[in-house]
Amino acid sequence: MKSGDKGIVFNIQRYSIHDGPGIRTIVFLKGCPLRCKWCSNPESQELMPELSYMKKSCTQCCTCVQVCPKNAITPIEDGIKIDRNKCDRCFKCVESCASGALKIEGKEMTVDEVVEEVMKDELFYKRSGGGVTLSGGEVLVQYSFAAAILEAIKEKGINTAIETTGYASWKHFQQVLEYTDYVLYDLKHTDEEKHLEGTGVGLSLILNNLYRAAESGKDLIVRIPLIPEYNMDENNILNLIEILKNIKQDEVHILPFHQLGSQKYEYLGRKYELRNLKPPADNEVESIRQLFAKHGIKATIGG
Numbered sequence: 001m002k003s004g005d006k007g008i009v010f011n012i013q014r015y016s017i018h019d020g021p022g023i024r025t026i027v028f029l030k031g032c033p034l035r036c037k038w039c040s041n042p043e044s045q046e047l048m049p050e051l052s053y054m055k056k057s058c059t060q061c062c063t064c065v066q067v068c069p070k071n072a073i074t075p076i077e078d079g080i081k082i083d084r085n086k087c088d089r090c091f092k093c094v095e096s097c098a099s100g101a102l103k104i105e106g107k108e109m110t111v112d113e114v115v116e117e118v119m120k121d122e123l124f125y126k127r128s129g130g131g132v133t134l135s136g137g138e139v140l141v142q143y144s145f146a147a148a149i150l151e152a153i154k155e156k157g158i159n160t161a162i163e164t165t166g167y168a169s170w171k172h173f174q175q176v177l178e179y180t181d182y183v184l185y186d187l188k189h190t191d192e193e194k195h196l197e198g199t200g201v202g203l204s205l206i207l208n209n210l211y212r213a214a215e216s217g218k219d220l221i222v223r224i225p226l227i228p229e230y231n232m233d234e235n236n237i238l239n240l241i242e243i244l245k246n247i248k249q250d251e252v253h254i255l256p257f258h259q260l261g262s263q264k265y266e267y268l269g270r271k272y273e274l275r276n277l278k279p280p281a282d283n284e285v286e287s288i289r290q291l292f293a294k295h296g297i298k299a300t301i302g303g
């Protein structure tokens with residue numbers, strides 16, 4: 001991929017201290033083959049830019065209704081209704097919306113544009129031992145774009161990291177890994193069927209790639225979301241411990257489920273299945289941390 005080639009980015013977040021060493025900038029790429037029921041970034045899942053509607057900012061001016069060439073927008077009592085089957089994503093409605101209630105999630109950026117943006121914080125990276133992390137979505141969906149960004153950043157002497165589900169062909173993974181210093185590897189469940197049930201995809205490719213990534217000699221940390229009623233049972237945690245031992249890891253990050261992204265589903269016109277699921281209690285998270293510790297693995301809560 002050339003430096004002027006484009007990919008789809010949905011967010012660039014500066015000054016993060018949770019996604020790799022030091023102070024980091026996180027570049028969120030769009031597109032993910034998984035559909036985790038607890039996903040807090042549903043706007044990351046589709047590869048293409050999509051329309052988001054925030055009802056509370058809508059002034060009911062109806063400009064969008066008039067400009068939509070597909071007649072996909074209808075005024076309703078407390079705002080507008082979008083027929084997403086009719087919508088062809090021309091985004092004329094977004095241009096016309098003065099209140100900011102309509103937004104485009106995701107935009108095309110060139111490799112150069114991303115690199116220019118993230119290099120604004122070069123000084124912070126150098127002082128803190130930080131760098132740039134590519135996240136998603138699943139970064140390996142846009143593997144050529146991801147590799148080109150990481151290569152350009154590495155050439156400037158900046159530390160690079162990816163956060164990945166590992167669900168990709170090993171060939172594509174390797175292409176990205178070549179320019180990656182640090183891998184944050186998400187693992188959701190150790191049982192094939194439960195994995196499929198929670199994420200929409202099987203486990204074996206993810207597990208095979210985890211073993212390969214660990215053997216590659218790159219710095220790697222496994223991150224486990226803790227989802228009540230799904231993967232917090234002792235049996236699953238013991239299986240995770242066994243996997244961590246197999247890949248010689250004595251550290252893990254555990255990420256308790258939260259509801260912070262739940263409203264985004266509504267903005268995108270999607271259903272959110274876990275609306276009523278409560279985050280795990282502190283004592284439940286603590287007992288999982290202790291179970292890891294008992295087996296010689298340091299579990300950091302929150303990563």
Ligand code: SF4
Pocket residue numbers: 051067068069070071072073082086087088089090091092093094
């Ligand atoms: S993106 Fe285009 S087609 Fe879709 S609702 Fe807006 S104006 Fe209509």
Ligand code: SF4
Pocket residue numbers: 057058059060061062063064065079080096097098099100101102
């Ligand atoms: S243009 Fe914006 S503020 Fe006006 S009705 Fe449409 S979404 Fe609401």
